[in-house]
Amino acid sequence: MAAHDPDKRKSLTYDIYTVPIDTFFQSAFSIDCVVFGVSNKQLQVLLIQRGAAPYKNYWALPGDLVFPEEDLDTSAIRVLKDLTSLSKIHFKQVKAFGEVNRHPLGRVITIGYYAFVKIEDYTPKASFWAKKTKWHPVNSLPKLAFDHRAIVDACHERLQEDIIQYPIWKDVLPNKFTLTQLQEVFEGVLNTTFDKGNFRKKLSTYRFLKALNEMQTGVSHRPAELYTFNEKEFEKARQKGHRFDF
Amino acid sequence: MAAHDPDKRKSLTYDIYTVPIDTFFQSAFSIDCVVFGVSNKQLQVLLIQRGAAPYKNYWALPGDLVFPEEDLDTSAIRVLKDLTSLSKIHFKQVKAFGEVNRHPLGRVITIGYYAFVKIEDYTPKASFWAKKTKWHPVNSLPKLAFDHRAIVDACHERLQEDIIQYPIWKDVLPNKFTLTQLQEVFEGVLNTTFDKGNFRKKLSTYRFLKALNEMQTGVSHRPAELYTFNEKEFEKARQKGHRFDF
DNA sequence: TCAAAAGTGTTTTTTCTACACCCATGG
DNA sequence: CCATGGGTGTAGAAAAAACACTTTTGA
Numbered sequence: 121m122a123a124h125d126p127d128k129r130k131s132l133t134y135d136i137y138t139v140p141i142d143t144f145f146q147s148a149f150s151i152d153c154v155v156f157g158v159s160n161k162q163l164q165v166l167l168i169q170r171g172a173a174p175y176k177n178y179w180a181l182p183g184d185l186v187f188p189e190e191d192l193d194t195s196a197i198r199v200l201k202d203l204t205s206l207s208k209i210h211f212k213q214v215k216a217f218g219e220v221n222r223h224p225l226g227r228v229i230t231i232g233y234y235a236f237v238k239i240e241d242y243t244p245k246a247s248f249w250a251k252k253t254k255w256h257p258v259n260s261l262p263k264l265a266f267d268h269r270a271i272v273d274a275c276h277e278r279l280q281e282d283i284i285q286y287p288i289w290k291d292v293l294p295n296k297f298t299l300t301q302l303q304e305v306f307e308g309v310l311n312t313t314f315d316k317g318n319f320r321k322k323l324s325t326y327r328f329l330k331a332l333n334e335m336q337t338g339v340s341h342r343p344a345e346l347y348t349f350n351e352k353e354f355e356k357a358r359q360k361g362h363r364f365d366f
Numbered sequence: 367m368a369a370h371d372p373d374k375r376k377s378l379t380y381d382i383y384t385v386p387i388d389t390f391f392q393s394a395f396s397i398d399c400v401v402f403g404v405s406n407k408q409l410q411v412l413l414i415q416r417g418a419a420p421y422k423n424y425w426a427l428p429g430d431l432v433f434p435e436e437d438l439d440t441s442a443i444r445v446l447k448d449l450t451s452l453s454k455i456h457f458k459q460v461k462a463f464g465e466v467n468r469h470p471l472g473r474v475i476t477i478g479y480y481a482f483v484k485i486e487d488y489t490p491k492a493s494f495w496a497k498k499t500k501w502h503p504v505n506s507l508p509k510l511a512f513d514h515r516a517i518v519d520a521c522h523e524r525l526q527e528d529i530i531q532y533p534i535w536k537d538v539l540p541n542k543f544t545l546t547q548l549q550e551v552f553e554g555v556l557n558t559t560f561d562k563g564n565f566r567k568k569l570s571t572y573r574f575l576k577a578l579n580e581m582q583t584g585v586s587h588r589p590a591e592l593y594t595f596n597e598k599e600f601e602k603a604r605q606k607g608h609r610f611d612f
Numbered sequence: 613t614c615a616a617a618a619g620t621g622t623t624t625t626t627t628c629t630a631c632a633c634c635c636a637t638g639g
Numbered sequence: 640c641c642a643t644g645g646g647t648g649t650a651g652a653a654a655a656a657a658c659a660c661t662t663t664t665g666a
Contacts, residue, residue, distance in 0.1 A: 144394040192464035216462040218438035341617040342663035587643040588636035
């Protein structure tokens with residue numbers, strides 16, 4: 121592809137730099153995926169055990185180098201699939217991490233992405249150079265490779281901001297869910313607890329939560345009513361500047 | 367530096383890839399600086415006119431390639447100084463922009479940074495390959511080079527989120543300021559207007575705004591009381607989860 | 613009949629909103 | 640004495656917070 125032809129670079133006037141233009145074109149970038157989910161009322165993150173140098177055998181985020189002709193957003197999906205076999209995941213970019221010596225192989229900046237998924241629906245399977253995978257509670261992470269801890273933290277903060285603004289909580293709930301399930305997602309992500317009555321009072325003002333007149337079954341207590349998410353109503357609320365203000 | 371020695375890469379086992387490891391190390395990254403300020407009650411952004419290909423003569427953000435051994439945060443400061451002679455500016459990284467063909471010279475991803483400064487204190491002077499500089503209202507930008515419009519938009523959104531959470535408004539106000547000046551900063555950034563009485567009522571609950579018992583002088587109307595920002599009190603408020611909720 | 617969670621109601625306190633009105637200064 | 644912002648007060652509405660109580664199910 122023309123864009124990646126070094127000759128094209130040389131044909132252009134780039135004497136503005138005191139070094140040859142090609143010295144700039146010796147870096148790489150990578151993607152690191154922070155895949156969150158909720159289980160046991162706790163926020164979890166998907167880790168892999170690295171089976172390749174550097175940081176071999178360390179727990180780490182699924183992440184890898186971006187191909188020269190690959191868009192960043194596309195790469196996040198591909199990288200996660202390569203390492204964990206998970207697909208159809210929606211990512212959001214958070215930020216770049218670019219310390220000069222963060223990667224022992226050369227100048228590599230990494231772009232952090234996060235996703236928020238149903239743990240039950242996505243059973244990871246280690247592949248490519250990943251040796252193992254596991255879901256781990258965010259509150260008690262082991263030592264991670266590279267600067268992955270900082271990446272997790274930045275993504276967690278972003279998740280906390282996003283969940284009060286976008287309906288990403290629906291991505292970790294069944295189509296039909298109870299209000300308590302919804303509450304537990306918020307509590308897990310925001311790492312706090314809410315008063316049940318007041319929480320529901322607030323929810324009851326949101327028209328994008330539609331009661332289904334359908335009940336939970338098979339629970340050994342009073343069955344809860346099931347709700348569903350209404351996209352159109354949410355869109356209306358969003359345009360008026362909706363936020364969950366907890 | 368060892369980290370950038372290609373031989374070191376080759377010495378490591380990297381047969382996990384179907385292409386030579388060096389094919390990844392042929393990209394570059396750049397920084398784009400979105401410097402905001404407020405004047406005439408409007409949010410402004412600093413632009414340069416490009417004096418070098420590509421996009422020669424276009425209005426653009428001050429931005430340039432990152433040196434191989436340069437941290438991203440450091441680079442933002444250096445790049446802005448090279449092109450506009452402005453220094454001592456505090457930047458915050460927003461995100462990466464990495465479409466494959468966003469740059470005609472090759473694979474270049476750019477990292478967007480924003481800063482928020484006093485326009486009066488920072489008079490830019492075009493240098494290096496920049497031909498001109500100017501402050502331009504964010505509400506009516508000309509056509510910009512590359513994907514710079516998207517970068518401005520993302521940074522503006524981040525600025526709007528940050529100003530209600532961090533005391534960055536103090537960076538565009540004199541040490542001693544009036545409450546109306548403060549209100550105008552918020553109005554400019556958030557592109558809205560507030561009721562004076564209610565705005566002040568809210569401010570009066572914030573202990574980090576300290577009245578100085580000192581008055582404005584030389585104005586042809588009732589002089590306003592001057593206030594100052596108290597770092598320690600803000601820190602206390604921040605720990606309790608402070609936000610301006612407008 | 614008990615445990616467990618669902619679901620509702622009440623009361624108090626706090627905050628928001630929309631205004632109206634007075635004040636101090638320079639010209 | 641007037642234009643221009645500075646500055647304060649009030650009343651009503653709305654929202655948040657705390658907490659108590661009733662309901663329904665399976666075991």
